[in-house]
Amino acid sequence: MIKLKNINKQYDLGDTQVNALKDVSLTINRGEYIAIMGPSGSGKSTLMHILGILDSISSGQYYLEDYDISSLPDKEQARIRNQHFGFIFQSFNLFPELSALENVMLPMSYAGVSWQQRKKRAVELLCEVGLEQRMNHLPTIMSGGEQQRVAIARSLSNDPDLILADEPTGNLPTDKGEEIMEILEEFNKKGVTLVMVTHNPSQGERAQRVINLRDGVLQEEKIGGGDTCITRL
Ligand SMILES: Nc1ncnc2c1ncn2[C@@H]1O[C@H](COP(=O)(O)OP(=O)(O)O)[C@@H](O)[C@H]1O
Numbered sequence: 001m002i003k004l005k006n007i008n009k010q011y012d013l014g015d016t017q018v019n020a021l022k023d024v025s026l027t028i029n030r031g032e033y034i035a036i037m038g039p040s041g042s043g044k045s046t047l048m049h050i051l052g053i054l055d056s057i058s059s060g061q062y063y064l065e066d067y068d069i070s071s072l073p074d075k076e077q078a079r080i081r082n083q084h085f086g087f088i089f090q091s092f093n094l095f096p097e098l099s100a101l102e103n104v105m106l107p108m109s110y111a112g113v114s115w116q117q118r119k120k121r122a123v124e125l126l127c128e129v130g131l132e133q134r135m136n137h138l139p140t141i142m143s144g145g146e147q148q149r150v151a152i153a154r155s156l157s158n159d160p161d162l163i164l165a166d167e168p169t170g171n172l173p174t175d176k177g178e179e180i181m182e183i184l185e186e187f188n189k190k191g192v193t194l195v196m197v198t199h200n201p202s203q204g205e206r207a208q209r210v211i212n213l214r215d216g217v218l219q220e221e222k223i224g225g226g227d228t229c230i231t232r233l
């Protein structure tokens with residue numbers, strides 16, 4: 001589904017540069033469940049931003065279904081992002097002045113879906129994540145676990161091919177984090193491709209593939225929870 005080839009990402013900080021990703025090549029196949037691990041500052045979030053076309057690459061190629069999308073205009077990239085990707089962040093990133101229902105409906109309005117359809121889909125998704133009683137509540141009166149469930153429902157609203165979750169349980173107590181993992185894994189079983197950053201090795205082991213980053217370099221992959229392989233790419 002996605003192929004990254006020799007991606008480099010530099011951040012310019014005036015007189016110095018940070019090489020956040022160095023020559024990263026990676027293939028993501030439809031339906032996979034991939035964990036990205038590595039120390040703080042190793043480039044995990046940068047890789048997620050690149051995968052989600054939230055940030056530009058300095059060099060290399062990004063293929064989505066064999067189309068090189070790195071050189072497309074911003075507007076076209078935004079359309080692809082809205083249609084193909086769902087995002088989940090450590091800090092939930094919900095709109096505080098919108099109800100759970102309105103937060104989930106919002107990405108569908110950018111995609112031109114009618115109000116009735118948006119509402120129907122948002123209600124369905126909020127039920128699927130167990131928030132049928134909380135639909136009309138504002139995020140500010142919800143627990144962290146509930147807010148993250150709203151964020152999961154929102155990320156799925158446009159039927160994405162790929163969910164990008166950057167430390168989705170990082171701000172949650174262990175038991176609530178476990179609930180979030182189970183919900184995400186349930187959607188992966190239904191066919192949504194899942195790429196998740198985690199600091200937690202026991203969470204990482206649950207994925208089909210584990211990708212390790214160190215100082216911006218993709219190091220090795222563990223496949224099938226145990227066997228270490230040299231990256232095949
Ligand atoms: N917007 C930015 N501007 C400058 N440097 C950044 C920016 N974002 C990340 N970096 C730097 O890039 C490196 C990788 O960061 P990041 O991808 O956030 O790592 P991780 O998510 O693994 O903690 C770090 O050295 C970080 O300081």
Ligand SMILES: [Mg+2]
Nearest residue numbers: 044045046166
């Ligand atoms: Mg990060």
